Amino acid sequence: MDAKKFIEESRELILSKLHGKGILACSGGQDSTLLSLIAAPIKNIEIIFVDTGLLRLNEVARVKSLFEKFGVKYKLIDAKKIFLDNLKGVVDPETKRKIIGKTFIDVFKKEAETFGATYLLQGTIAPDWIESGGASRDTIKSHHNVGGLPADLGFELIEPLRDLYKDEVREVSRYFGLPDVMPFPGPGLAIRIIGEVTEHKLEILKQATDILERSVNERYSGEKPWQYFCVLLSVKTTGVHGDQRTYGETIAIRMIDTLDGMTGTFSRPDWELISDISVNITDEVPEINRVVYDITDKPPATIEWE
Numbered sequence: 001m002d003a004k005k006f007i008e009e010s011r012e013l014i015l016s017k018l019h020g021k022g023i024l025a026c027s028g029g030q031d032s033t034l035l036s037l038i039a040a041p042i043k044n045i046e047i048i049f050v051d052t053g054l055l056r057l058n059e060v061a062r063v064k065s066l067f068e069k070f071g072v073k074y075k076l077i078d079a080k081k082i083f084l085d086n087l088k089g090v091v092d093p094e095t096k097r098k099i100i101g102k103t104f105i106d107v108f109k110k111e112a113e114t115f116g117a118t119y120l121l122q123g124t125i126a127p128d129w130i131e132s133g134g135a136s137r138d139t140i141k142s143h144h145n146v147g148g149l150p151a152d153l154g155f156e157l158i159e160p161l162r163d164l165y166k167d168e169v170r171e172v173s174r175y176f177g178l179p180d181v182m183p184f185p186g187p188g189l190a191i192r193i194i195g196e197v198t199e200h201k202l203e204i205l206k207q208a209t210d211i212l213e214r215s216v217n218e219r220y221s222g223e224k225p226w227q228y229f230c231v232l233l234s235v236k237t238t239g240v241h242g243d244q245r246t247y248g249e250t251i252a253i254r255m256i257d258t259l260d261g262m263t264g265t266f267s268r269p270d271w272e273l274i275s276d277i278s279v280n281i282t283d284e285v286p287e288i289n290r291v292v293y294d295i296t297d298k299p300p301a302t303i304e305w306e
Contacts (some may be wrong), residue, residue: 001172002146006172007172010048014038014039014045014158017156018042018044020117021116022045022118023112023121024036025050025108025120026049026063027049028062031161033178034123034178035121037070037178039121043108047075048108049076051080052103053079053080054188055188056153060076063075066179077111079103079107083101084108087197089280090196093191100187106155108155115200118155118156119158123159125162125166126163143280160267165260166259167261185232189205192205192229192230193205194232194305203251205232208251208281209229209230211281212229213229215276216228225269226257226264228254228267229255230252231305233249233251236250248290249289251281252293253291253292255269264297
C-alpha cells in the first residue's frame with residue numbers, strides 16, 4: 001500500500017466527518033498510537049491517553065516519551081481505580097471486554113463534556129470488527145472498541161483505520177518512523193489474566209511480561225515473532241524453591257507469527273532462550289513456580305487467550 005497516500009486520505013476523511021470537536025481514544029497500543037499521529041495536526045481533536053491500570057510495566061512512561069518525541073499533544077487520564085473497581089469479581093472474558101469497553105466510553109464522555117466533543121475517533125481495524133461479529137459473522141470475541149461498546153454510545157464514530165489489517169498498520173507506522181511496537185490489546189493485561197483481575201495478579205503478570213519482552217528484544221536472533229507475551233493462568237501447582245515446597249502460579253508464554261492477525265502459527269523459538277526466560281521468571285517472580293509454552297495455531301485458538 002501507499003502509506004503516504006493513506007495518511008493523506010485518512011486526514012481528509014476525518015476533516016470531512018468532523019463537524020465540531022472530537023476526542024481521540026488512545027489505549028497505548030499500536031493502532032490507536034498510529035491514529036494519534038495521523039490526527040495530531042488536525043484542529044478540534046483532543047487526544048486522550050487513558051491509564052487503565054491494565055498496561056504493561058512502565059507502559060505509560062513509554063507512550064509519553066513516544067508522544068513527546070513526535071510532538072503529539074495529548075491528555076493523560078488516570079482511570080486505574082474505576083477500571084479495577086468495575087472488573088472486581090468478573091471472571092467471564094466476554095464480560096470483561098464489555099465492561100472495559102463501557103468504562104472507556106464513560107471516561108471519554110466525562111472528558112467530552114469538558115471539551116465539548118461529540119465525535120469519537122478510534123483506532124479500530126478490520127480484525128476488530130470481524131472478530132466482534134461484523135458482516136454477519138459469529139462473534140469470536142468482543143473487541144472493546146466494537147462489540148464492547150454500549151448501545152447508547154453518545155458519540156459519532158470516526159474510524160479511519162477500519163479497513164486495515166495488522167500488516168498494513170505496521171507499514172503505515174514505519175512510514176512515520178514509529179519504533180516496532182508489539183500489538184497490545186486495548187483491554188490490556190485484563191485479557192491475559194485468566195479469571196478475576198486484581199492488583200496483585202496484575203503486578204505478577206507485569207513482572208513476568210517485562211522479563212519475557214526484555215529477553216526476546218535483547219537476545220532473539222533473526223526476525224522476532226510477530227507477537228509475544230505472558231498469560232497468568234488460574235492454575236496453581238506444587239513446586240520447589242530452594243529446599244522449600246511452594247504452591248505457586250503458572251505462567252504461559254505465547255509467541256505467534258502472522259501476517260494480518262487473522263490467522264497465525266505458533267513460533268518455534270530457540271529453546272535455550274525459552275529455558276532462560278523460564279528460569280528468570282521463576283527466579284525473579286517468587287509467586288510463579290511453573291512456566292509453560294503455548295503451541296497452538298490460530299485457528300483453532302485466538303492470539304490472545306481471552
